[in-house]
Amino acid sequence: MKHLNKLFFAIFLLPLFSIAQSNYKPGYVVTLKGDTVRGFIDFQEWDSNPTVISFKSAVSDSKPQKFTIGDIRFFDVGGMAAYQKYTCAISMDETNLTHLTSARDTSYRIDTVFLKVLQRGKNIALYLYTDALKTRFYVGETPGYTPAELVYRVYDDTGTAANKEGNTAIENTYLKQLFALANKYNALDDKLSRIFETANYSQPDLLDIVSKINNISKAEYAKKYADPSKFSFYVSVAANISTTSSNDAAPYAMGGGGSYTSCLPAFSIGLNIIPNPNTAKVELRGELSFAETQFKSLYKLKVSPYVAEKANYDQLSISFIPQVIYNFYNAKNLKIYGGAGVAISHFAFSNAFFGSQNPNVSDNNVGASNPYSFNSIDTSLELTAGVKVYGNFEIFGKFFTNTASTRGGYFQFVDSSKQVGITYLFGK
Numbered sequence: 001m002k003h004l005n006k007l008f009f010a011i012f013l014l015p016l017f018s019i020a021q022s023n024y025k026p027g028y029v030v031t032l033k034g035d036t037v038r039g040f041i042d043f044q045e046w047d048s049n050p051t052v053i054s055f056k057s058a059v060s061d062s063k064p065q066k067f068t069i070g071d072i073r074f075f076d077v078g079g080m081a082a083y084q085k086y087t088c089a090i091s092m093d094e095t096n097l098t099h100l101t102s103a104r105d106t107s108y109r110i111d112t113v114f115l116k117v118l119q120r121g122k123n124i125a126l127y128l129y130t131d132a133l134k135t136r137f138y139v140g141e142t143p144g145y146t147p148a149e150l151v152y153r154v155y156d157d158t159g160t161a162a163n164k165e166g167n168t169a170i171e172n173t174y175l176k177q178l179f180a181l182a183n184k185y186n187a188l189d190d191k192l193s194r195i196f197e198t199a200n201y202s203q204p205d206l207l208d209i210v211s212k213i214n215n216i217s218k219a220e221y222a223k224k225y226a227d228p229s230k231f232s233f234y235v236s237v238a239a240n241i242s243t244t245s246s247n248d249a250a251p252y253a254m255g256g257g258g259s260y261t262s263c264l265p266a267f268s269i270g271l272n273i274i275p276n277p278n279t280a281k282v283e284l285r286g287e288l289s290f291a292e293t294q295f296k297s298l299y300k301l302k303v304s305p306y307v308a309e310k311a312n313y314d315q316l317s318i319s320f321i322p323q324v325i326y327n328f329y330n331a332k333n334l335k336i337y338g339g340a341g342v343a344i345s346h347f348a349f350s351n352a353f354f355g356s357q358n359p360n361v362s363d364n365n366v367g368a369s370n371p372y373s374f375n376s377i378d379t380s381l382e383l384t385a386g387v388k389v390y391g392n393f394e395i396f397g398k399f400f401t402n403t404a405s406t407r408g409g410y411f412q413f414v415d416s417s418k419q420v421g422i423t424y425l426f427g428k
Helices: 002-017 173-184 190-198 203-213 218-224
Strands: 024-031 036-042 052-056 065-068 072-077 081-091 108-120 124-130 135-141 148-150 153-156 168-171 231-246 260-273 282-300 308-330 334-356 377-389 393-404 413-425
Touching: 024 052, 065 072, 081 124, 081 135, 081 148, 108 203, 124 203, 135 173, 135 203, 148 173, 173 190, 173 203, 190 203, 231 282, 231 393, 260 413, 282 334, 282 413, 308 377, 334 393
Parallel strands: none
Antiparallel strands: 024 036, 024 072, 036 052, 052 065, 072 081, 081 108, 108 124, 124 135, 135 148, 153 168, 231 260, 231 413, 260 282, 282 308, 308 334, 334 377, 377 393, 393 413
């Protein structure tokens, strides 16, 4: 057990040593002179388009280099995201329905920013720009692909000459802009016309329209532009190493009874949810777990009647465990993670016995009155750490805080568990 505890300690400390390398992914930058510099870019879950990135020539570099909008004109992170520098007009009107202006707002600012390149095809390109105010989309035509904002306005037109009683006015100018481009490049057919009828100012809808204008096939679209899956199911098998022990002041312990450690199978099924599949730093899990525990004890009573006693039972724990997982090291084919959750467990007991080891020797009915007083439900904190390889396999270690196997009484048992196992994730 001493060596096993050291193993668990090492597993849980392992993620702490990998934090410094956690976000760096292969990529490259293009300098103002047009030179391409390859290395590793710190790929963050940016809520807004970045203005500065961290770059390393090698992952082992201790100090990253900072590149701002003034230093580079393009960067690409492992094919997952690309950003191009442009000077463009940026609309400043609100589109949030809870913060609408009382009139049509056409204000804008001119700024140099990194636009996220969503698609650059043979005819047009689609870009995205998000700041604290809102998300905007841009379109650019070949050959220069110079971006022009796709216009979408929402405002309250109360008191205007057109509507004195007031209404929420919506201007879908972006559909007219894209419709004109579809006409220009002979892409307008019945299917695209139907898409225009239901399209919203959103990345999936606009990307669908732009792909049709660029004559991108369904297979190519699925390969390049379909969102990575946010869900995966998994199964796990593990060794459940469980120690059952009694309070020192309990009659069982005072009478000479000791603890017992069992190593029995555990099985889990679960759903893995990845809020941002592009970075996959954080994962949310819901797990249903089945774990077996066994207790056995042979001892001689230290109190009257001083006979040899036997105590045993089998325990099945059925637990629902919501968890949060964080990938400290997050390479494509290797992830090192840690996480925590709460296990809500139901216990089922069988084969319970407590009495004299020798049926011909009386123990004065010490165990005649159901002394176990089994507990049926309890909660515990779960800590987990592990390594994921090739996207589908995980090797993990888990630690659970104590649960009460009995509700006080003669035994006053608590159970502490550790698990070591392997997981297979489907659909990765």
